[in-house]
Amino acid sequence: MLQFRKTLFGGIAPALLSIVLASPVVASDAHHAHHKDHNFGAFTKDNVLLTPKDYREWIFVGGPVTPNDMNDGKPAFPEFHNTYIDPASWNHWKKTxxxxxxxxxxxxxxSVGTKQSASGNGYFPGEFNGIAAMVKDSKRYPDKPGNWAFFGFESYDAKQGAIQADDACAACHKANAAQDMVFIQHYPVLRAAKPKK
Ligand code: HEC
Structure with a gap:
């Protein structure tokens, strides 16, 4: 046993290390494959999405804005909607x-902060207000329309989201979104990356 360990750590490990060091392409491909398959959502036992943390490092696909002053002070979601997709699903989107x-x-x-800046009059981002999310998963959500579950969050500090009733969220997305319940008509970043068939 001792001999085996000695061989393992004294012999094989350095040999492997030198292969890895000598072939950076192989190493980065392996890393890439891992990255592609990685799922970014984390869930409770009941398939409720834990509050996402690092999404500002994901791919930003767009920022629709429904300002209070164009919606009687009560847009469905205030006001800028900065929208991000996880990197593994972005890679899949670009391919398929x-x-x-x-x-x-x-x-x-x-929120909209100021409406004037050195660049002109307009709507300028103010402060973070909250988040919402949607997750597609045929195993977790076999009975949801399009296998998408929708989540609201009480605050950034909430541990997890609250799964929303289909008529609160999914119905409008199903009726109006351009592809698979996602409003790609409002995300030029997604449309530009979509492969031409
Ligand atoms: C009356 C229609 C409507 C309802 C109801 C609705 N949404 Fe949306 N949602 C939209 C539209 C339109 C967009 C894209 C433009 C925007 O953000 O204003 C959007 C965008 C989103 C996005 C970004 C991805 C995408 O599909 O564009 C998420 C996530 C989202 N909504 C979650 C929710 C959640 C969670 C609920 C329920 C609490 C909800 N939505 C209810 C119309 C709706």
């Missing part, structure tokens, strides 16, 4: 033009 099982899309809400 589809949202894969495991896709997490977060929309982060930001």
């Amino acid at each position: 033009g589809e949202f894969r099982d495991g896709t997490v899309i977060v929309k982060e809400l930001v």
Whole structure:
């Protein structure tokens, strides 16, 4: 046993290390494959999405804005909607033009701050307001429309989201969104990356 260990650590490990060091392409491919398969959502036992944390490092697909002053002070979601897709699902989208099982899309809400700046009059982002999210997963959500579950969050500090009733969220997305319940008509970043068939 001791001999075996000695061989393992004294012999094989350095040999492997030198292979890895000598072939950076192999090493980075392996890393890439791992990254592609990685699911970014984390869930409770009951398939409720834990509050996403690092989504500002995901791929930003767009920022629709429904300002209070154009919506009687009560847009459905205030006001800027900064929308992000997880990196693994972005890679899949670029290859297939589809949202894969495991896709997490977060929309982060930001108030309108000032309406004037050095660049002109307009709507300028103010402060973060909250988040909402949707997750596609045929195993976790076999009975949800399009296998998408929708989540609201009480605050950034909430441990987890609250799964929303289909008529609160999914119905409008199903009726109006351009592809698979996602409003790609409002995300030029997604449309530009979609492969031409
Ligand atoms: C009346 C229609 C409607 C309802 C109801 C609705 N949404 Fe949306 N949602 C939209 C539209 C339109 C967009 C894209 C434009 C925007 O953000 O204003 C959007 C965007 C999103 C996005 C970004 C991805 C995408 O599909 O564009 C998420 C995530 C989202 N909504 C979550 C929710 C959640 C959670 C609920 C329920 C609490 C909900 N939505 C209810 C219309 C709706």
